[in-house]
Amino acid sequence: MLNYTQEEVRAIASELLQVRDIHTTPIGNHQLNRNLVYKVTKGEGRPMALKLYYKKNRWNREVATLSRIRELEVTVPELLGYGVLKDGVEWCLMTHLEGKPLIEVFDEISEDDRKVLMRLLGRQLGALHSLSFPYFGNWDKNGVSLDRGVRYSDILIEKIESNMLTLFQQRLPHQQLYKRSLEKLRGYYDVFDEVDTASLCHNDIDSRNILVRKENEQWSLAIIDFEQSYPWDREHDLKNLYHTIFLDNKPLEEEFLNTYSQYHSLSKRFKVKMQAYLLYLGLNICSWSYLQAPEYYRQGVELLERLEKNRE
Numbered sequence: 001m002l003n004y005t006q007e008e009v010r011a012i013a014s015e016l017l018q019v020r021d022i023h024t025t026p027i028g029n030h031q032l033n034r035n036l037v038y039k040v041t042k043g044e045g046r047p048m049a050l051k052l053y054y055k056k057n058r059w060n061r062e063v064a065t066l067s068r069i070r071e072l073e074v075t076v077p078e079l080l081g082y083g084v085l086k087d088g089v090e091w092c093l094m095t096h097l098e099g100k101p102l103i104e105v106f107d108e109i110s111e112d113d114r115k116v117l118m119r120l121l122g123r124q125l126g127a128l129h130s131l132s133f134p135y136f137g138n139w140d141k142n143g144v145s146l147d148r149g150v151r152y153s154d155i156l157i158e159k160i161e162s163n164m165l166t167l168f169q170q171r172l173p174h175q176q177l178y179k180r181s182l183e184k185l186r187g188y189y190d191v192f193d194e195v196d197t198a199s200l201c202h203n204d205i206d207s208r209n210i211l212v213r214k215e216n217e218q219w220s221l222a223i224i225d226f227e228q229s230y231p232w233d234r235e236h237d238l239k240n241l242y243h244t245i246f247l248d249n250k251p252l253e254e255e256f257l258n259t260y261s262q263y264h265s266l267s268k269r270f271k272v273k274m275q276a277y278l279l280y281l282g283l284n285i286c287s288w289s290y291l292q293a294p295e296y297y298r299q300g301v302e303l304l305e306r307l308e309k310n311r312e
Contacts, residue, residue, distance in 0.1 A: 002036050002054050002089065012085065013040045013050050016093065024050070035227070039096050047096035049077060051227075052089055058227040059090035060141040065200065065229040066094065068143060073127040075222040082141070097222045099211030103244075106207060111251070113219065117212055118245075118255040120221040125237065126263030128223070131200040133231035145231075152233060153192035160185070160280055167287035174301055178286065181279050181304045184311070188276035191269050198231035206240035235270060239277040243303055278307055 004012070010024045017040070025039040027049070036052040053059050059082060066079040077094035084090050102117065109117075137147030137155050147155055164182055168175070202209070204225060211222040246253035257266070267273060285300030 009038055049094050049096040051092045059092055061229050062092055062226045063141040064139050064143045065226040074124045097211055099213035101208050102210040102212050103207035115255045116219050118252045119259045122256040122259030126260045129199040129234040133198045136198045136231055139230050152195045156192055163284050163287050172290050177304055181283055185279040191273045195233045199234035201232040201237040203228035206244050236277055239281050
């Protein structure tokens, strides 16, 4: 958890930019007690975004990704600089993109507008996933693999089992739900062996990290927050969209997939794989959020209960 005051952040931005007359405004999801993100303005210049990372080695992913997708048809922030503060906190400076998080406008706009946005998102994610790599997993800021030579299924299953240890050690409520969900998830492990293509993935794409804007009756869309990004299974990148949008709205799923499928075909066992990914998502949310973000914990439990009910 980072404990900078507003004035301390302003001083950090001023020192990084070597400018005294500077203004900082908090943006992002500070209530999660994770990263701190601020809009930075100096005079009449173009606004920037300063991101301070609560965890080490998240900065490397954002830097590696933003450095490699400038030529793709994906609207993302432009990387302006990065480094480490004197106290060891990693920082990244990028252009600030105008727009509102999709989560803030989703319930207010028409279904036709939502369909337009899903088509735009399908196009941008399709383009992002078109960048492929000869390895899966984490990388450093230069794009050098930190998991080279390890199979996708081995990396993922190790992540799952490690997170499940963390979950059960906390002795949280809903223990029996966790156990049933994990048993079902382990029954799907064989589907991970079928993944053989490593695509550039955002790995946290949902309505919080999608900025939308309507100008002159035309919608535009941008994707932000690439701190979890690295080469991974592109279908794994869709799990949050299913959780927050598509499970409740099949027409929007169809709009998205109609555009996305122009870039990539879904795997033969896509539905099975998505069930596995959603189970892991629910369990993973519960593993960290009980005290830190109770509302997220509730969402994780509700997702697991919904998946269990759908199987009955």
